[in-house]
Amino acid sequence: MEAFVIRGGKRLEGTLRVDGAKNAVLPILAASILTEDKVTLEDVPQITDAAHMAEILEILGCRVTRSGRVLTVDSGNLSQWEMPDRLSKQIRSSIFLLGPILSRFRKATVTYPGGCEIGLRPIDLHLRGLRRLGVVVTEEGGLIHCDGSRMRPGDVYFDYPSVGATENVMMAAVLLDGVTTIHNAAREPEIVDLQNFINAMGGHVRGAGSHAIEITGVKHLRGVIWTPVPDRIVAGTLLAAAAITGGEIELTHAPGGDMVAVLSKLREMGCDIREEEARLCLRAPARLTAFAQLQTQPHPGFPTDMQVQMLALLAVAEGTGIIVENVFENRFTHAGDLNRMGANILCSGRTAVVRGVEQLYGARVTARDLRGGAALVLAGLRAQGETQVDQACLIDRGYDHLEDQLGALGADIRRTAL
Ligand code: EPZ
Numbered sequence: 001m002e003a004f005v006i007r008g009g010k011r012l013e014g015t016l017r018v019d020g021a022k023n024a025v026l027p028i029l030a031a032s033i034l035t036e037d038k039v040t041l042e043d044v045p046q047i048t049d050a051a052h053m054a055e056i057l058e059i060l061g062c063r064v065t066r067s068g069r070v071l072t073v074d075s076g077n078l079s080q081w082e083m084p085d086r087l088s089k090q091i092r093s094s095i096f097l098l099g100p101i102l103s104r105f106r107k108a109t110v111t112y113p114g115g116c117e118i119g120l121r122p123i124d125l126h127l128r129g130l131r132r133l134g135v136v137v138t139e140e141g142g143l144i145h146c147d148g149s150r151m152r153p154g155d156v157y158f159d160y161p162s163v164g165a166t167e168n169v170m171m172a173a174v175l176l177d178g179v180t181t182i183h184n185a186a187r188e189p190e191i192v193d194l195q196n197f198i199n200a201m202g203g204h205v206r207g208a209g210s211h212a213i214e215i216t217g218v219k220h221l222r223g224v225i226w227t228p229v230p231d232r233i234v235a236g237t238l239l240a241a242a243a244i245t246g247g248e249i250e251l252t253h254a255p256g257g258d259m260v261a262v263l264s265k266l267r268e269m270g271c272d273i274r275e276e277e278a279r280l281c282l283r284a285p286a287r288l289t290a291f292a293q294l295q296t297q298p299h300p301g302f303p304t305d306m307q308v309q310m311l312a313l314l315a316v317a318e319g320t321g322i323i324v325e326n327v328f329e330n331r332f333t334h335a336g337d338l339n340r341m342g343a344n345i346l347c348s349g350r351t352a353v354v355r356g357v358e359q360l361y362g363a364r365v366t367a368r369d370l371r372g373g374a375a376l377v378l379a380g381l382r383a384q385g386e387t388q389v390d391q392a393c394l395i396d397r398g399y400d401h402l403e404d405q406l407g408a409l410g411a412d413i414r415r416t417a418l
Pocket of ligand 1: 022023026093119120121122123124125126127160161162163164165186188304305327328329370371398
């Protein structure tokens with residue numbers, strides 16, 4: 001097992017480029033099997049979720065090659081429509097393959113991806129959406145069998161704007177002859193990127209980024225070279241790292257237009273942020289000021305994937321603030337570790353009340369999920385003394401060598417094997 005060891009107290013300063021977005025790369029990798037031609041993705045960060053998704057594609061019969069940040073998928077020999085149990089449990093986003101496999105084979109067998117630390121992560125909305133497209137779904141012993149032999153376009157309404165369910169239905173509909181409409185669709189920027197990727201392949205999708213997406217089926221999709229959008233959550237995390245250390249950084253290739261809610265909250269805490277095209281410059285005060293309240297919402301509301309990073313900032317801010325987590329049911333699992341570092345966080349259900357403290361103190365803590373682990377690293381950057389964050393592998397799921405990125409900005413952080 002590996003851990004990050006951080007000696008706190010260093011102001012972060014410098015410039016860093018933001019890589020391609022994990023939550024765009026994963027559905028786009030799934031969508032790459034919608035064509036038998038070769039698909040090339042550029043600017044793909046070295047994160048383990050992408051590596052695991054590539055591994056699943058290889059097990060299904062695709063040829064996947066990687067050279068640096070360029071990842072190529074050739075699904076000409078794709079033969080498997082049954083998802084390997086071991087891998088589909090390993091990463092939740094394997095469920096994104098359900099729609100593309102149905103498009104390709106008109107049948108699919110997947111296992112329940114299972115929950116994780118932040119919640120049960122059901123897939124009822126995915127299955128309900130596919131049933132609206134005529135897919136016959138039967139469940140037996142944890143296996144989900146999908147018969148798409150009578151798939152047809154249709155109108156899909158989501159009770160909740162689920163990101164994954166929106167993406168799955170979009171990918172299931174792109175080769176169906178006719179028009180499919182998704183109502184109450186999720187509006188995340190990564191869904192817009194998936195739409196643009198599919199259209200670059202010759203698809204006909206309109207409306208991503210709004211609550212209504214219209215997919216007009218086409219007969220064939222062709223290979224393409226694609227660069228995914230920059231990662232707004234990694235960008236937000238790096239800005240939060242500068243904010244918690246009273247630092248001053250510049251991010252290039254940053255998706256500021258997709259980060260309005262996050263930038264607004266950082267400004268509310270006293271950060272001066274300048275946006276110039278794809279550059280974001282943040283200068284933080286010596287001590288942050290607590291915002292009164294933060295509510296996580298589907299996009300364009302405040303993103304749940306930045307909630308726990310803001311919890312760490314609030315922990316050392318002047319004043320008291322409240323965070324309400326409306327998207328996942330269990331996303332305060334790291335409050336206990338932050339309190340062990342000297343924070344004053346009181347959680348009840350989906351609400352955390354945070355009284356800012358002057359100082360945090362280094363401790364040995366454990367990452368339990370991707371974003372919570374990143375938040376513990378942020379706290380360590382501010383804490384007096386040394387902090388060890390165990391389970392660095394969970395952070396590697398979505399951050400490309402976070403120690404190198406923060407180290408390049410002046411942090412005293414190293415990776416160590418335990
Ligand atoms: C995507 O997960 C992201 N993952 C998550 O990022 C992100 O937190 C989430 O969207 C919300 O923005 C990827 O894109 C790979 P949802 P997804 O379906 O699609 C409930 C990260 O850290 N729900 O929008 O799984 C669900 O339980 C990860 O990068 C159902 O009830 O999110 C949750 O409470 C974490 N039934 C809410 O909807 C369903 O069928 C939002 O889930 C599906 C979801």
